[in-house]
Every structure is written in C-alpha cells, then in structure tokens.
Amino acid sequence: xxxxxxxxxxxxxxxxxxxxxxxxxxxxxxxxxxxxxxxxxxxxxxxxxxxxxxxxxxxxxxxxxxxxxxxxxxxxxxxxxxxxxxxxxxxxxxxxxxxxxxxxxxxxxxxxxxxxxxxxxxxxxxxxxxxxxxxxxxxxxxxxxxxxxxxxxxxxxxxxxxxxxxxxxxxxxxxxxxxxxxxxxxxxxxxxxxxxxxxxxxxxxxxxxxxxxxxxxxxxxxxxxxxxxxxxxxxxxxxxxxxxxxxxxxxxxxxxxxxxxxxxxxxxxxxxxxxxxxxxxxxxxxxxxxxxxxxxxxxxxxxxxxxxxxxxxxxxxxxxxxxxxxxxxxxxxxxxxxxxxxxxxxxxxxxxxxxxxxxxxxxxxxxxxxxxxxxxxxxxxxxxxxxxxxxxxxxxxxxxx
Numbered sequence: 001x002x003x004x005x006x007x008x009x010x011x012x013x014x015x016x017x018x019x020x021x022x023x024x025x026x027x028x029x030x031x032x033x034x035x036x037x038x039x040x041x042x043x044x045x046x047x048x049x050x051x052x053x054x055x056x057x058x059x060x061x062x063x064x065x066x067x068x069x070x071x072x073x074x075x076x077x078x079x080x081x082x083x084x085x086x087x088x089x090x091x092x093x094x095x096x097x098x099x100x101x102x103x104x105x106x107x108x109x110x111x112x113x114x115x116x117x118x119x120x121x122x123x124x125x126x127x128x129x130x131x132x133x134x135x136x137x138x139x140x141x142x143x144x145x146x147x148x149x150x151x152x153x154x155x156x157x158x159x160x161x162x163x164x165x166x167x168x169x170x171x172x173x174x175x176x177x178x179x180x181x182x183x184x185x186x187x188x189x190x191x192x193x194x195x196x197x198x199x200x201x202x203x204x205x206x207x208x209x210x211x212x213x214x215x216x217x218x219x220x221x222x223x224x225x226x227x228x229x230x231x232x233x234x235x236x237x238x239x240x241x242x243x244x245x246x247x248x249x250x251x252x253x254x255x256x257x258x259x260x261x262x263x264x265x266x267x268x269x270x271x272x273x274x275x276x277x278x279x280x281x282x283x284x285x286x287x288x289x290x291x292x293x294x295x296x297x298x299x300x301x302x303x304x305x306x307x308x309x310x311x312x313x314x315x316x317x318x319x320x321x322x323x324x325x326x327x328x329x330x331x332x333x334x335x336x337x338x339x340x341x342x343x344x345x346x347x348x349x350x351x352x353x354x355x356x357x358x359x360x361x362x363x364x365x366x367x368x369x370x371x372x373x374x375x376x377x378x379x380x381x382x383x384x385x386x387x388x389x390x391x392x393x394x395x396x397x398x399x400x401x
Contacts (some may be wrong), residue, residue, distance in 0.1 A: 035158015056363015063356035074345020148272030155265015232354020295321025
C-alpha cells in the first residue's frame, strides 16, 4: 500500500491562487505548442501529397505511442513525482520534435511522430495528476480552467501561431520554435507541479499497470472513461480531417479550414472557462444529456452541411458537447478518492486511445466513404451510450409491452 512522501510540500510552497494561475499559464503554453504541432503536421502532410488514409496513419502514429505510454506514465509519476517526470519528458520532446520537419515522406514523418509522441503522455499525465490533486482545493467551478486554457492554446492560439510561423519560417523553422517552447516548459513545469510520490518502489511497472486497469471495474471510472474515449474519437477525427475536408472537398484554402478549428477551439474554451458554476448547479445527469445531445446535433451539421455556416454551427455544437462532457468527467474523478497518478494515467490513456481510433479509423473509412460522411458514423455510437436516449428507448419498450 503506497503512502505519501514527506517531500509533498507543495501546498506550502504554492498557495491555491498562486498554483491555479501558474498552472493555467503552463497549460496555455503547452496548448500553444500542441496546437502549432497539429497545424504543422497537417501542412507537412499536404506538402508531401499524402492521401487521406496515409494522413490518418500519420496522425495516428503519434496517438498510438501516446496511448501506449499513458499507463506507464502514471506509474512513474506516482513513483518519482509529476515535476521530475514532466521536466525530463519535456526535454525529450525538445530534442525529438524538430526531426519531424525534415521528413521527406509520410511514413518517415509517421516514424518520427511515433518516437516523439512517447514523451507527450508523461507531460500530460503529470499535469493531469497535479490538477486532480489540487482540484478539491481549487474548486469544482474552476475544474474546466486547465482544459480550457490548454484548448485555448490547442484550438485557437496554437493554430494561428503555427500558420503565422510556417508562412514566415516554413515547417522546418516552425518546429524549432516549438522545440524552444518545450525547453522553457521543462523548467517552468518543474517549479510548479506536484512533488507527491509513492514510497512503494518494489512494484513493477507491469504490476502497476494491472492495478490501474482494475479501476475499470469501478462503474463510475468505467463510465467516465467510456465518455472520454468516445469524445477522443470525435476530437481525433475532427482535428485530423477538418482541414483536409475543407481543402479537398470544398476547395477552400488551408487558412479557411484552420478557421473552423479556431472557432471550434474558441467555443470549447469559452464553455470550460465560463460554465463551471452552471454545470455544478445542473448536476451530472442533466449535464451529460445536454452534452451528448449537443454533440450529436453538431455531428449531424458537420456530416450534412455543404455551407460555411452549417459547418461552423456543427463545429460550435460539437465543441459545446465535448466541453460539458469534460467538465462532468473531471469533477467526478477529482472527488473519487482514487490514486490520482493511476486514475490520471488511465483517463489520459482512454482519451488518447479515442484520438488514435478517430484518426486511424477515419483514414481507413475514407476508402469507402466520403470523409465528411464519417461524422455521421459516430452518431449511433454516441446514441448507444447517451443515458437520456437509453432511458427514452426503455420507456418506449415499456409502453409497447
């Protein structure tokens, strides 16, 4: 049985408000770096004339390595503390990501993305763990601040800066800019993230992973993981292919496609930052139903619209659904009383698994479907898990019986 190390003095070193604002600053910088990299890899794929299924594998390569390392990341963070793991993995990302810009083929880029992606889950799980540890103290109404500022960087500031940087410095030069950002975050993150670590060093990584997977037997954890995993699938497909759909199906410019990502990201951020109190008052069941209803309606617009307005409406509704879903999920985990390093690793893994599935399945499905139509294929999956829809179907069966 693990116990807290006496080095866990972070509450004395960083007061709640100090920690909160320092942490969201780190989250914003991290999001900017991720957002820039997402744009850069899409622009690189277009430059390499990669086909849709190749782009799916290209993006999926990074998601695969991130998914595979999420559970071990949780073990190492419990053992060595979030700040050490975050600092070292950030330095690794600093060294590896510039290699992607020098790829001469899609499969070489996929290989570099896979290798570089190994560093990312250690960073993500370290931040998730630190935030979950302090969230009861920070306050549930602020639960969306971390993801909100992260997505502000990923969906809004990062893509804009990535587009700006690539137009001035090219893809190669822009990757070096992200490398510098990783170096800055290594030292910044080390100074503010959690010191907590487990004293139980005897357990192997494989044994720790098995313990983490046992959390899936808990109905609450399992439900949260299902919702976040499915959300990751939609996010993975949208983030990977929305620019491709805009450019190749509607003959828009890449910048117009980026606009869709920016609007989606801005909506996601606004809900996370502004509606925390609203969600706390609504309760879990009502918020889940609103979330899933908005997400499904957004997918309908994204799959059926042929106009800019229709696609923008779809992007906005999908983002609202994703944000509400996340607010409930993160609040339930933070108050679960579980080992935060382990739960965070599991939560991160299912989200990344969803992202990997969304990107790769979308790529392969594009061989038999028009890319835009694949948005519609996610709808039955969400209906199957939506508590409101399931209750509605049960009522129908009761009445007919």
